[in-house]
Amino acid sequence: MMTFKQKLAAALSVSCLAFAIPAAHAADYTIGLSVATLANPFFQGMTAGVKAGIAKHPNLHLINTSANGDANTQTNQVTDLINQHVAALILNPINANSIVPVVKEANKKGIPVFTLDRGAACGGCQVNFLETDNEALGKEGADFIAAQLKQRYGSIKGNVVDLEGLLGTTAGDEREKGFATEFELLQKTNPDLKLVSRQAADFDADKGFNITTQLLAAHNDIDAIFNGNDDNAVGAVRAIHQANRFVPIGNPKHIVVIGIDGTEQGLTLIRKGQMDATMSQNPLTMAEQSVAYVEAYLHGDKASIPAHQFWPHMLLTKANIDSPEAKAYGLWGDQVSQ
Structure with missing residues (x-):
């Protein structure tokens, strides 16, 4: 390999x-x-x-x-x-x-x-x-969330939200397929891993914000949110802050948020410690x-x-976002914003 x-x-x-x-x-x-x-x-x-x-x-x-x-x-x-x-x-x-x-x-x-x-x-x-490889992005997103929950609880368990991308596009459909398939496999051996909600946020920050706001009002025990792209994730992070539910990464009550793309907003939130990861394309x-x-x-x-x-593609977290490997890959979000 x-x-x-x-x-x-x-x-x-x-x-x-x-x-x-x-x-x-x-x-x-x-x-x-x-x-x-x-x-x-x-x-x-x-x-x-x-x-x-x-x-x-x-x-x-x-x-x-x-x-x-x-x-x-x-x-x-x-x-x-x-x-x-x-x-x-x-x-x-x-x-x-x-x-x-x-x-x-x-x-x-x-x-x-x-x-x-x-x-x-x-x-x-x-x-x-x-x-x-959009299916791989979805799969890796599910695996990232599973790893964070295992680190938190000692086993893979918790309540997860799936904010789908724009269905009908190859990117949206395949990312969702990759995430859903992997998540179901994880559930077979980890019965306490729950999917709280699956809704299409359509690669749109405002829709991500509105859906997450509603879900946070209905559930006080959300552990993680998978996002079809960084726009969804940016909206989710904004909703978490507005609901006064943000706590730092590492705190047991922190809501894990992972996106896809590597946008400038996503990179900024990762550097600030407000978003956990993005799977960057270029x-x-x-x-x-x-x-x-x-x-x-x-x-x-x-x-x-x-x-x-x-x-x-490359998984970016606060630990590697400014590493030589990330710079070699290309942080396009930083480049386009300049």
Whole structure:
């Protein structure tokens, strides 16, 4: 089994593949980008990564769009990009199913589609689907909570809340699958491990806040909250503070909070000791890799492009958040906020 450092080195070695074409022979290509929303810092980081990747290739030009969280808007925007005869599409679908018709339309027009972080629910319609292993994120989130509860009680027991992400996206569905499957396995050998509530907070801080506020009012014995992303977690932490239920990490009454993504807000809360952990992705390096694959495809180097690839992720806590290993991985939340 590869270590984290080996996985990171392997992924970065791929991202450093040279696809350069001599300037005199380089054709100009326009690339269309559609991200789900720019209201979420993760997708701001993703967009910054695509722009950084484009900047490395003077022959590539970008048309950048955001769907503002609306699947119909995204369909219309991608249709417009197809009608502009872009050379390739990089898509971050709002919904894995609703994006399929326009992906297939792009296929018919000979426009290659690359999906980033979230995929399309059609086999073979994407040249490359580049994402984090979202099922693994969910599983590791359940295992992290189990470890904290064992440290607290001497055995794996306690009351846990599951704030799901945006269901209908590959990221939201797979993170929930990973968490739920692992949690059920843990319950089989640890009958005092309880799931208090499972509700969709939709990758939204306000929804995370509202749901957590209601749950804290109904339950005075919540031990931990798993969050589909850092926005959910930020809302949960805010609710805990507002309910005067925050106590420091290590206190037996502390509510363990873990998120996913590695946003600037998440990193800040971890450094302050108010959030226990995040499983960080790196949308900057992941997006740059997607652009590198587009460049390779457009210049005939299709054999080097995997159909599906998992980008490395890293568990961050207060103990390692500013470590050399974390800096080598890339604290994108800090970078985007600068």
